[in-house]
Amino acid sequence: MAIKGKLIIVGGAEDKGRPQDIPKNAGDNDTAVDEYYEKGILHRIVQESVKKEKSRIEIVTTASTLPKEIGKDYKDAFGRLNAKNTGILEIENREQAGDEQILKRLEKADVVMITGGDQLRLTSILGGTPFLSLLQEKYQKEDFIYAGSSAGAAAASNNMVFQGTSDLALYKGKVRLTSGLGIINDVVIDTHFITRGRIGRLLQAVVANPRIIGIGLEENAALMVTNGTKMEAIGPGMSIIVDGRSIIDSNFNDIDDGQSISIENVTLHVMSKYDIYHMDTFKLNIDHSNKRDE
Structure with missing residues (x-):
């Protein structure tokens, strides 16, 4: 069955159109001024939604330890894009994830925006709940957008990195999923x-299971998945794709935890705005037009 919804995953720190985000030397006609309103990630989320500015957007702050602050930040950001039909769902425990009123709000939502924070907190609260079941069903069967930033993006997949420092990431066992x-x-x-x-975290995750595709999202970068397979770069930042199917050899199964990993021949793609990666054929189409500068 074809997936009807859209998935938009964001690397975090996306432009929210706040005055302090605009460079001090930006003039009235500077592209930095309209980057948010015309080309930004949140603008694209609104435009991809079924009712555009009139879409019902629910902001889920479960991952954050500052839910009120981050919820208001996103609500204000969408408001600046004239998307004012926006609410905040502060789901702080598993009981609330089964609350009838919260589920009714989710049923009516056209977009769910899951914020950053701690992705393990997010999965431990939402995993196995009626809220998650309904969220998955809406994504599969409706013209609906799941948008996630930082933790909300990292938790979107069935395999999730939740621990591992960058400097130790290529030592076996130092990355946990x-x-x-x-x-x-x-x-x-x-x-x-x-x-x-x-990059080391993604390489270890992929060498441990080369069947999965590694997706690395830079800050203020986003990818939009449609039909469950077509992935378009929609943010100004870059994204990295790691494909482990081409791995010829590694020492992963021969070393003990804490020892360094060797990998021969891993495929890496770099995506920027308008590029499209086909997850069913593992092919990248690079955009060679001048749209990037429009």
């Missing part, structure tokens, strides 16, 4: 990717 929310399968997603030097 668990089950995510299962919105998308056969991938593992990492965020703040270039800023925090997380």
Whole structure:
């Protein structure tokens, strides 16, 4: 069955159109001023939604330890895009994830935006709940958008990185994975990717299971998945795809935990805005037009 919904995963720190985000030297006609309103990630989320600015957007702050602050930040950001039919769902425990009123709000939502924070907190609260079951069903069967930033993106897959420092990431056992929310399968997603030097985390996750595709999202970068297979770069930042199917050899099964990993021949793609990666054929189509500068 074809997936009807859209998945938009964001690497974190996306432009929210706040005055302090605009460079001090930006003039009235500077492209930095309209980057958020015309080309930004949140603008694209609104435009991809079924009712555009009139879509019902629910902001889920479960991953955050500052739910009120982060919820207001996103609500204000969508408001600046004239998407004012927006609410905040502060789901702080598993009981609330089965609350009838919260489920009714989810049923009416056209977009769910899951914020950053701690992805393990997010999965431990939402995993196996009526809220997650309904969220998965809406994504599969409706013209609906699951949007997740940082933790909300990392938790979207069925395989989720939840621990592992960048400097030790290529030592066996120093990267830990668990089950995510299962919105998308056969991938593992990492965020703040270039800023925090997380290539090693993705390489270890992929060498341990070369069947999965590694997705590394830089800050203010996003990928949109349609039909469950077509993945388009929609943010100004870059994204990295790690394909382990081409691995010829590694020492992963021969070494003990704590020892360094060797890998021969792993495929790596770099995506920027308008590029499209086909997850069913594992092919990248690079955009060669001048749209990037529009």
